Amino acid sequence: MWAKRPNPDYDLVCGVAYTGLPIATVISTKQELPMLIRRKESKGYGTKKLVEGNYEEGQNCLMIEDVIVSGSSVYETLETLKELKLKVDDAIVFLDREQGGAAAMSWGSMGVNVISVVTMTQMMGILLKHGCINQATSESVLEFVESHNDTSIVTKEKSSCKNGIDVMDRKKRSFESRTSVTNHPLARKLFEIMSSKKTNLCVAADVTTSAELISLAEKVGPHICLLKTHIDILTDFSKETVESLKELAATHNFMLFEDRKFGDIGSTVASQYSGGAYNIVDWAELVTVHGLPGDGIIKGLMSAINGRPRGCVLVSEMSSSGALTSQEYVSGCCKIAENHTYFVIGFVSQSNVSSDPRFILLTPGVQLDKSVDGLGQQYVTPRAAVLERGADIIIVGRGIREAEDPEAAAIKYKEEAFSAYLERIEAQ
Ligand code: 5BU
Numbered sequence: 001m002w003a004k005r006p007n008p009d010y011d012l013v014c015g016v017a018y019t020g021l022p023i024a025t026v027i028s029t030k031q032e033l034p035m036l037i038r039r040k041e042s043k044g045y046g047t048k049k050l051v052e053g054n055y056e057e058g059q060n061c062l063m064i065e066d067v068i069v070s071g072s073s074v075y076e077t078l079e080t081l082k083e084l085k086l087k088v089d090d091a092i093v094f095l096d097r098e099q100g101g102a103a104a105m106s107w108g109s110m111g112v113n114v115i116s117v118v119t120m121t122q123m124m125g126i127l128l129k130h131g132c133i134n135q136a137t138s139e140s141v142l143e144f145v146e147s148h149n150d151t152s153i154v155t156k157e158k159s160s161c162k163n164g165i166d167v168m169d170r171k172k173r174s175f176e177s178r179t180s181v182t183n184h185p186l187a188r189k190l191f192e193i194m195s196s197k198k199t200n201l202c203v204a205a206d207v208t209t210s211a212e213l214i215s216l217a218e219k220v221g222p223h224i225c226l227l228k229t230h231i232d233i234l235t236d237f238s239k240e241t242v243e244s245l246k247e248l249a250a251t252h253n254f255m256l257f258e259d260r261k262f263g264d265i266g267s268t269v270a271s272q273y274s275g276g277a278y279n280i281v282d283w284a285e286l287v288t289v290h291g292l293p294g295d296g297i298i299k300g301l302m303s304a305i306n307g308r309p310r311g312c313v314l315v316s317e318m319s320s321s322g323a324l325t326s327q328e329y330v331s332g333c334c335k336i337a338e339n340h341t342y343f344v345i346g347f348v349s350q351s352n353v354s355s356d357p358r359f360i361l362l363t364p365g366v367q368l369d370k371s372v373d374g375l376g377q378q379y380v381t382p383r384a385a386v387l388e389r390g391a392d393i394i395i396v397g398r399g400i401r402e403a404e405d406p407e408a409a410a411i412k413y414k415e416e417a418f419s420a421y422l423e424r425i426e427a428q
Pocket of ligand 1: 206230259317320364366396397398
């Protein structure tokens with residue numbers, strides 16, 4: 001494990017409780033490196049410290065763990081070490097069970113490089129070669145790993161520790177409190193934006209020129225958490241368009257959300273996502289995805305992100321009349337989301353499809369003065385979307401874009417939707 005370290009020097013090692021501890025101890029003594037021990041629980045007596053050992057702020061600490069599954073233990077250790085202002089870039093694990101933990105740890109604010117000595121696939125190959133297991137066992141193990149690609153353990157553990165409140169009910173919880181139950185960096189970022197800017201408004205910027213797009217983003221930017229695009233309807237798309245959008249997103253603190261509605265097999269969506277005319281993966285932090293093809297679509301998209309922090313929202317229900325999204329379809333989407341929490345951050349929905357506080361529900365088909373558009377679109381008010389349909393975020397297009405003063409309209413929608421959200425969490 002020590003030979004696998006990516007950097008020659010570390011100031012400290014920290015074993016992840018519990019099986020990582022003896023391994024870290026051996027490394028610590030053999031390499032003469034100071035070691036930290038992070039307790040699982042702070043002890044109720046004595047110094048009450050969560051971490052034992054001597055360290056100084058800014059020291060470079062290597063985490064040691066035996067097996068990574070969801071990444072929850074590594075994640076908890078990382079959080080503690082970061083609170084102590086230690087620098088933690090790498091974790092060495094003996095076995096990567098390839099169930100999403102290593103990928104989840106590598107993103108965004110976590111940014112930890114997880115290096116394994118063997119992966120589960122390699123391990124099966126070794127055991128098979130030496131006649132320790134047969135082909136059927138190897139296949140069933142790998143099938144199990146593949147179908148249990150789940151990083152939700154982090155959040156299950158975290159959310160079960162609040163006493164008295166039904167912590168699992170999404171609708172009852174504030175965006176702020178939900179930040180700590182998701183381990184997806186972009187879901188956290190979105191919750192943080194919504195809490196700090198006091199907005200749960202996403203504007204659908206369905207315009208056909210770059211100038212209109214930028215002008216709309218400038219006007220509504222201060223009032224939104226997400227700007228939703230259909231980039232392929234622009235007649236003059238260019239790299240400069242996305243550069244300007246990215247700048248505006250940074251200035252006004254909103255995220256770019258391409259409503260691409262990917263819906264093909266994994267290998268096709270990988271090419272549609274990365275490359276092509278729009279190179280969506282490069283600039284859109286979030287995209288919409290249909291659950292229809294099954295979870296290969298998630299794997300395909302994931303194969304194209306190349307270490308960037310990216311996420312998706314699954315289209316579980318549509319706002320148009322006669323939509324074919326049955327209850328069974330919705331349940332299927334929820335299953336995909338639960339199994340891929342390192343990529344799926346929520347749903348586009350028209351009802352309370354999930355009470356899991358990690359998932360963010362976005363509802364389109366919102367307008368104040370209209371109920372239909374003549375082409376199948378159906379509208380509800382911001383209040384109804386939030387209070388009756390369980391939306392966390394409302395998506396508004398024409399209601400804002402076609403208003404005489406789009407900025408004033410954005411403020412109005414924002415205020416209605418956010419006060420409905422406050423009402424919803426306060427009513428609990
Ligand atoms: P409108 O102008 O507020 O009707 O625009 C709604 C936007 O949301 C538009 O970009 C649609 O493509 C998008 N949308 C939708 O209306 N309904 C859905 O179910 C989904 C997306 Br998914």
